[in-house]
Amino acid sequence: MDSVPFFPDRASTMAGQVDNLYFAWLVLSGVVALAVAVLIVWFAIRYRQGSAADRSLADAAEHEKKMHRIEIVWTVVPIALFLAMFVWSAEVYYQNVTVPKDAMPIYVVAKQWMWHAEHRGGEREINELHVPVDRPVELVMTSQDVIHSLSIPDFRVKQDVLPGRYTTLWFTANRPGEYHLFCTQYCGASHSHMVGRVVVMEPAAFEGWLSAHANVPTMAARGEQRYRELGCNGCHGAQATVRAPRLEGLFGRPVQLRDGRSVLADERFIRDAVLLPSQDVPAGYELSMPSFRGQIGEEELLEIVEYVKSLGNATQERVP
């Protein structure tokens, strides 16, 4: 307890914007609370029982009208203020949930009670997250059991991590250092132990860290291996006899479905295609793919997703 903290660090590009909102509300609510308090104290003293203050009303009808106007004022003014604050806060929120195109993905699997992260280069870490400074990072997250929530207060980011689904979160850390990482959705006995640290590094140091941990195959390579083991190439491969959609160049493109809908081939689409192939059958194909539910873990599935991504994003830079 060396110092009394009032305020979290500002270590991401979002932090300042969220703080501005916070300060605006502090000022606004401070003014209102103070006004109410001052009025109550003033009235309570001035009009205390037995005080000599004048309580007469010159003209009751006129008074009534005046009071009515006051009521309208203190109804309309809050509405206007609230609407303005709503627009501002929604704007900040949309920045917070809109992942930049060039964000570096890191894959996170939450489980009772640890955070498991995997970089594209295959580097794995537990309850730690090493990221470079000044570069947008996207976390693609899922849970193996219950709902968790990944929160980095110093970055002002938080997102629930759900089983059976991918959620994403992004940030650009702008100050090297170590920061808390919390699970903020109650997840069972050791919920408060599901914590970790985020290490923000200078680009060169980050490269060093990566190469020190890069003695394993890349995620895409592991994904490709899994893809072959499960026999996916028997249908999706170049020499396949069964008619199945090709995966090259698939990622990030809209896919026309058999039932007329069109969906974007994102992480969630690929996940669903593996686990629940009958849900979104592409136009022009018959459903012949079996479900791989129960045969594949969340981490392996993310590796396959990364493999499919690597097939589609030839132009985009691969592992840094």
Next chain:
Amino acid sequence: MTTRADTRPMVYIVVWLALMALLALTVATAYLPLGWANTPLNLAISVTQAALVMLFSMHLRSAHPLMKIIALIGFFGIAILIILSLFDVLTR
């Protein structure tokens, strides 16, 4: 409440006949390949049937407006629940 005595047994029987006819209609149309229109049609028939029961058998037609409001509030609550949560599911 005083006007409820107006309902004659004949009314109930006519309502019953109408309900049976609508039941036959809804089952029959379920087999017609109308595409997306099947479900709205079945539900519309249900709403009609429910309205008949509530208005005549449950005497809502001649009841105090308060009762009508209360009966509608229940359905209104369901509508809010379904519309707003469905809005989330469809825009995820």
Next chain:
Amino acid sequence: MANAVTSLAPQFDDAEQQRTASNLGIWIFLATEILFFGVLFAAYTITRVRFPEAFAAASRLTNLPLAAVNTAVLVTSSLTMALGVHAARRGARRALVGWLGLTVALACAFLAIKAVEYRLDYLEHLVPALDFRFAGPQADQVELFFYMYFFITGVHALHVLIGIGCITTIAVMASRNAFSPAYFTPVDVTGLYWHLVDVIWLFVFPILYLISRS
């Protein structure tokens, strides 16, 4: 409760106030019932929107003929109930007891048909968590449909069962001459409850049995 005068509870001023209060009370209760089932309709709708094909495939496995007959039975029991209330209003005791008895009989028939239907579902391995088997795609989601199917029809059947208890009670009361044209609130209130059980079924029937039959 032998006659109309002593049936007036002390907190009320007159019989009219008491009758209006009871009516208001039962309508509020019916609104809560509607919302009670509303949760199931909401859960069903959202799951169906997410898995339309699985729900359509599952729906085709339900037993439409039995359900249609059951709907007719329940609608008819609603008619006999309405005629019973009408008899109570006229003070026709024997007619009242007769209509109520017929209503109970129809309600029991509804449950019996339901039981047969459940048994057939069981034989076709459609009972979730027991020995559910489905060969087609999306078996898990088909199982979810049957989970909702048993949940909704089960909760509805529970309401039918409660209704049978209530109607039997007032039938016994009626046979002991407990009601008169001036006082038949329990008959009226039970009737309203029974009609609502019917109304709810009128929505349960199409959403579970009719979707994607064509």
Next chain:
Amino acid sequence: MNSAVIASHESYASHESYLSGGWNWRSWLMTLDHKRIGILYTLTITLLFGIGGAAAAMIRLDLLTPHSQLVSVETYNKLFSIHGVIMVWFFLIPSIPATLGNFLVPMMIGARDLAFPRLNLASWYLFVGGGLFTIYALLAGGVDTGWTFYAPYSTTFSSSHVFAVATGVFIAGFSSILTGLNFIVTIHEMRAPGMTWFRLPLFIWAMYATSLILVLATPVLAMTLMLMAIERSFGIGVFDPALGGDPLLFQHLFWFYSHPAVYIMVVPAMGVASEIISCFCRNPIFGYRFMAYAILAIAAFGFLVWGHHMFVSGQSAYAGTVFSLLTFLVSVPSAIKVFNWTATLYKGQVSFPAPMLYALGFIGLFTIGGLTGLFLASLGLDVQLHDTYFVVAHFHYIMVGGSVMAFFGGIHFWWPKITGRMYPEGWARFSAILTFVGFNLTFFPQFILGYLGMPRRYPEYPPEFQVWNVFSSAGASLLAFGYVLPLIYLLWSLRYGERAPANPWNAKGLEWETASPPPSENFHTTPVVTEEAYAYVRAESPHG
């Protein structure tokens, strides 16, 4: 009215107070008198408040140190779960409606009883039944899901007594529904001659709005818990992501009830505060009609905003936006109410007995609670604040600072009417101030902790958060005294307190026109209302 009816009323009437009508167990446990049932509820919820409070005390003690030294983390999880379950469903929701509401609704509208006295007694028994289930679960090993029962933790992973607690809450839910139904019918049908809708005290308006929410929201909770419990028992269900179910569906259904439930807790408090403030300012409530409409508006809009509990849950951003906008709109009527109470003091004859101190404390704490709610309704800001101590502080300001302050204020205000005795004024003022100070010391530091990012439901936390936790725990010990003191002196006053006159505060309202304590039938002759609510005569000169 025919003669037989009058005869039945005569036999019903007794010219003694409701308390002197017999003291054997049957005269209490089988009573149909709304006043006695109100007392039964008061005793029951006091006991349950004690259990919930004890859990809170353990939580605050454990949080004194960053490492959970007092209890294991598993025990801590059970403590906050039982604290939440008991305080929400077995204390706050029934607090004002089932005790003061039961006692006062018929009296304030000039009725002899509620419309359905048997139903009223039945709802107390249901409440006790639900409470027993919950206490059983507590003794058998407790529950560790939190009061929110989020799936799939509650359905698949928790190994605690989820089923028993869900059953307890389910049963207590029917108690809520029946109470709400009873109040609505009573307020519609049993008003005394001349008691028009816009002559009703705001407490009655508040009870009416609360009852509407109880009746419309509670069935949703009941069925949701049933879905959850069945899913837990059979291992299959619509919330289970393993089968493609949607855990967020549970959150939607849960908050559809649980957000309006916040208004079940706070709207009655608004009613109590209105009665007290008007009485001790000797002024009619400023903008009475506006206040009545605002209460109804809060109840109605309260059903449209539940998704603001789910901004970071994985709900779609578009849905979040809609819910945020609706939330801002529902906060407007709440803001209006604060301004109107303040304006009621203007040109009044303000005095400060204990109930008034509690009511002023209520305004202050409710204002802070409401304003911090706006922080949370702001989408971009909620990302930082969600599931942190900021949320904990915010809802304690509303539900404890607001509702419990008003509840204590109401208990003091109507104590003379309920018991026929005056409470000791000095002690009461002292505990009102102690509660206010202790409360702020407990919960204000939690706002700071929240923005720093300290998550909820953490028995162990990083050491830099300790200083604020120590403040908070210190405040909690003051707060505990503030709650225990009234228990002691109120019990003392039952025997030694001064005998209360019929209207010790010179207050308006029908309940003050009958004896203290009131006779069993409330009024010897049905009152006829000829004046508006809060018809306090405006004093032109200080001694006039």
